[in-house]
Amino acid sequence: ETGVTQSPTHLIKTRGQQVTLRCSSQSGHNTVSWYQQALGQGPQFIFQYYREEENGRGNFPPRFSGLQFPNYSSELNVNALELDDSALYLCASSQPGQLYRGYTFGSGTRLTVV
């Protein structure tokens, strides 16, 4: 079975720009969660999508938005980038009822805002 794939791996953007990060979930998983991880900290929950609907959201402003597609892949969009948005963005897929197997994480996208 394939794992979670994220693209791009690295990205440099200018403050005020917009960015789109992509995630392909593991085969058989219909739920995707996005996390932001600043250097030296644990991940912070951004939101989760289940069957193309937002299923929960963390404490992030509306300029963080997402989509999930019929094939369960997902996008994270961030508008009006700020310097503090510089972080590792992680995507994790899961299957409800099988959380004992854990969430499968991608390798992340390292976003640098200058």
Added chain:
Amino acid sequence: SQELEQSPQSLIVQEGKNLTINCTSSKTLYGLYWYKQKYGEGLIFLMMLQKGGEEKSHEKITAKLDEKKQQSSLHITASQPSHAGIYLCGADLSGGNYQLIWGAGTKLIIKP
């Protein structure tokens, strides 16, 4: 203060020695996940605990969830260089099964 506290923040251990990492919550842990992360990379799933008193093992790593479901420990026996990395605990604190709250991580260095 953080909802999920991990200790210690960092650990340097001689190869072959045992070690323990702790994860403590002020709320009930409905599900507790242990992951390992190489610097700047994705998270690798180790174990998930849900029931009070539960204990799981995989190779030389054992994780326990205490009876009151507010603390978990991760124990590594006879540490090896491959155990080096950052260990993170993540928890479902609401029972909603969608948002995980994470500790800040424990950085483990193995000295040869």
